Amino acid sequence: MFKKAIVRTPCAAMINGITSANLGKPNLEKALIQHQDYIQALKECGLEVTILEANNEFPDSTFVEDVALCTPHCAIITNPGAATRTQETESMIPYIEDNYEHVEYIQVPGTLEAGDIMMVGNYYYIGLSDRTNKNGTVQMIAHLRKYGMDGTAVSMKDFLHLKTGLSYLENNNLLVCGEFVSKSEFQQFNKIEIDADEAYAVNSVWINDIVITPKGFPKSKAKIEKLGYKIREVDASEFQKLDGGLSCLSLRF
Numbered sequence: 001m002f003k004k005a006i007v008r009t010p011c012a013a014m015i016n017g018i019t020s021a022n023l024g025k026p027n028l029e030k031a032l033i034q035h036q037d038y039i040q041a042l043k044e045c046g047l048e049v050t051i052l053e054a055n056n057e058f059p060d061s062t063f064v065e066d067v068a069l070c071t072p073h074c075a076i077i078t079n080p081g082a083a084t085r086t087q088e089t090e091s092m093i094p095y096i097e098d099n100y101e102h103v104e105y106i107q108v109p110g111t112l113e114a115g116d117i118m119m120v121g122n123y124y125y126i127g128l129s130d131r132t133n134k135n136g137t138v139q140m141i142a143h144l145r146k147y148g149m150d151g152t153a154v155s156m157k158d159f160l161h162l163k164t165g166l167s168y169l170e171n172n173n174l175l176v177c178g179e180f181v182s183k184s185e186f187q188q189f190n191k192i193e194i195d196a197d198e199a200y201a202v203n204s205v206w207i208n209d210i211v212i213t214p215k216g217f218p219k220s221k222a223k224i225e226k227l228g229y230k231i232r233e234v235d236a237s238e239f240q241k242l243d244g245g246l247s248c249l250s251l252r253f
Contacts (some may be wrong), residue, residue, distance in 0.1 A: 002046075002047055002208055002252045003253070004047055004099065004253055005042045005048070005050070005252045006050045006092075007039060007042070007049060007064060007249060007250045007251075008051075008052040008053075008061055008062050008064050009032070009062065011054035011055055011058070011059065011061060012054070013056045013057075013058070014059050014062060015028065016059045017059040017060045017242040018082055019241060019242045020243060021240060021243050024241060026239070026241045028238075031062075031238035031239065034234065034235050034238055035249070038236070038249055038250075041212050042207070042212075042250060044232060045208050045232070046208050047207065049250075050095065052095070055088075058085065060082070060085055060242065061085075061091075063239075064248075064249070064250060064251050065248045066078065066114050067080060067088050067089045067113075068089070068092055068251055069114045069124075069140070070100075070252065070253035071124075071147070071253075073102065073147040074104055074143070074146075074147045075099070075104070076103075076105070077092070077105045078136075079108060079111050080111065080112075081112070081129075081130065081131030081132060081133065082113075085113075099253065104143040104146070106136050106140060109133075110133060110135040110136035110138070110139045110140075111135075111136045112133075112136030112137065113129075113131040113132055115131075115163050115247070115248055116128075116129050116132040116161050116162040116163070117162065117163075118162055118163055118166065119168065120168050122149045122150065123151060123152075124140070124149065124151035124152075125162065126140055126151050126152065126153050127153075127154050127156045127159075127161060127162025127163075128153050128154065129156060131161065141153075152185065154185055158179045159179070160243050163245065164202070164243075164245065165199075166180045166186070166202060167204050167205065169204070169211060169224070169227070169229065170206050170209075172188075172189055172190050173190050173192060173227055174186060174190065174192065175201075175202045175220075175224070176191045176192065176193055177196065177199050177202045178196070181193055192227070194220050194223070195219055195220070198217040200245065201213060201217035201220035201221070202220070203245030203246055203247055204224065204246060205246050207252060209230065210229070210230045210231070211224055211230070211231050212246055213231055213233055213234075213246070214235070214236045214240070215233040215235040221233070234246060
């Protein structure tokens with residue numbers, strides 16, 4: 001069960017964030033309203049939410065998930081692979097240290113963004129993406145093993161992050177789309193395939209038996225509901241314009 005979350009308010013500079021979505025620039029006012037609703041959804045899941053101030057130095061800083069992996073036994077500060085994001089970790093370290101006795105770090109030449117990591121119990125799947133390299137995954141797995149956990153690297157080529165293409169909803173249920181449908185690493189799961197025209201919805205988040213899912217994807221919502229989960233929809237259109245999904249917007253632990 002998750003108890004806490006950390007989020008960061010979107011900054012005015014987010015309109016200049018990294019994107020390949022071709023959906024236009026985000027509207028800051030709308031993004032702030034959506035972010036408030038996302039925070040409310042986290043609270044409805046029973047989480048105590050720490051809200052950090054906007055940081056205009058880093059356009060993508062509202063996507064806090066990428067800068068740290070929060071496990072039940074330790075936190076691991078990452079080294080983001082996007083050049084404009086490498087310094088985002090510094091402002092997050094004090095908040096991580098407030099919540100964790102044990103904090104580890106991914107060091108250069110390793111790069112890693114936690115959007116490439118999917119947790120399944122004490123096992124972690126780590127995507128080898130443009131943002132996460134092999135050295136970063138080796139370091140991450142070594143840190144996990146130090147605390148009695150483990151992980152494996154997963155090759156990928158079609159998605160920005162691992163969790164852009166799949167999300168674990170507990171109870172062996174895995175939302176999946178694209179290249180991950182046939183990946184051997186995931187054949188043991190009950191795979192719920194998300195249609196290509198609703199691929200954004202694959203980045204849904206299980207929190208304490210509630211699934212937060214992006215608004216506007218009715219086929220995906222129906223498939224998740226069929227599994228018996230309670231669903232909380234959140235409009236994330238302005239974050240989608242920056243290739244950001246719902247999991248990207250918080251650190252949950």
